[in-house]
Amino acid sequence: MSYMKTTLTGYAAYRGREGHWAFLLHRITGLGVVLFLAIHIVDTSFVYFAPQLYVDVINVYRSTIFGLGEIALVFCLFFHGVNGLRIAYLDLFAPKDWTIDKTRRSMLVALGISLVLWVPSAGWMLFNLLRHNYGLFGG
Amino acid sequence: MSATTTSQPERVRVRKNFDQVAWTWMRYSAVLLIPLAWFHLVLQDVVVGVHKITTDxxxxxxxxxxxKIYDILLLGFAFAHGMNGVRQVFRDYIHNPKTFRAVSILLLIFWAVITAVGAVALLSINPAAQ
Structure with missing residues (x-):
């Protein structure tokens, strides 16, 4: 437990800026995706094991709170992938660019690419959510 | 001082241990997961959307x-990648090797059970059964 406290205070107090944020975001987005994935594999298996329960699963997926989580999930997957590519690229092809200045810039590039991919997807999912759950936009 | 700077470092061959193999697979599976997982998520959550998904x-x-083949690849690579990632997170906080080994075994069991549940469901659904 003391490790956990040291870790959390360390994460908050360490002022590593972009490189530090890249590490934290990579870890948080990865954990977010794997948590969802464990649930998603089991709930999708209901299609075979308990088709009558799968209807309830779909209703949970359609709820507003889950819809917002889904929008976050899409960001997690995009960022984790883009940042993973950045790490693999630097390791394999440009190890000389593992400097504080260059990783600061490349982290912002990775974040920018993730946002470019995420914003249109998030907008469309939010539109669908508002249309189906709140009757907006002629839903 | 001067003798150390010019020559190439000597390459030493060491037998890979489990974690080196796992690390390599984390990276290979990651490259494959980018098209697989992104396309799956964009197709089901953005293009089709949860409101159009039904049991049928x-x-x-x-x-x-x-x-089915697409989903088998996704199930096999994504969850293994994720669970090994969780193991690496635990490694940062559990400093006792015995405890870490026990946690690794628990994670392995959890991974195997969830993957088996998904695989049985995925492989059992076929057109003839409908």
Whole structure:
């Protein structure tokens, strides 16, 4: 437990800026995706094991709170992938660019690419959510 | 001082241990997961959307051989990548090797059970059964 406290205070107090944020975001987005994935594999298996329960699963997926989580999930997957590519690229092809200045810039590039991919997807999912759950936009 | 700077470092061959193999697979699977997982998520959550997904849609999709192979790859690579990632997170906080080994075994069991549940469901759904 003391490790956990040291870790959390360390994460908050360490002022590593972009490189530090890249590490934290990579870890948080990865954990977010794997948590969802464990649930998603089991709930999708209901299609075979308990088709009558799968209807309830779909209703949970359609709820507003889950819809917002889904929008976050899409960001997690995009960022984790883009940042993973950045790490693999630097390791394999440009190890000389593992400097504080260059990783600061490349982290912002990775974040920018993730946002470019995420914003249109998030907008469309939010539109669908508002249309189906709140009757907006002629839903 | 001067003798150390010019020559190439000597290459030493060491037998890879489990974690080196796992690390390599984390990276290979990651490259494969980018098209697999991104396309899956964009197709199901953005293009189709949860409001159009029904039990019939899921059954039809999982009965299709092409999508079945796609889903097998996704199940195999994504969850293994994720669970090994969780193990690396635990490694940062659990400093006792015995405890870490026990946690690793628990994670392995958890991974195997969840993957088996998904695989049985995925492989059992076929067009003839509908």
């Amino acid at each position: 849609y899921a059954i039809e999709r999982m009965a299709n051989m092409g999508w």
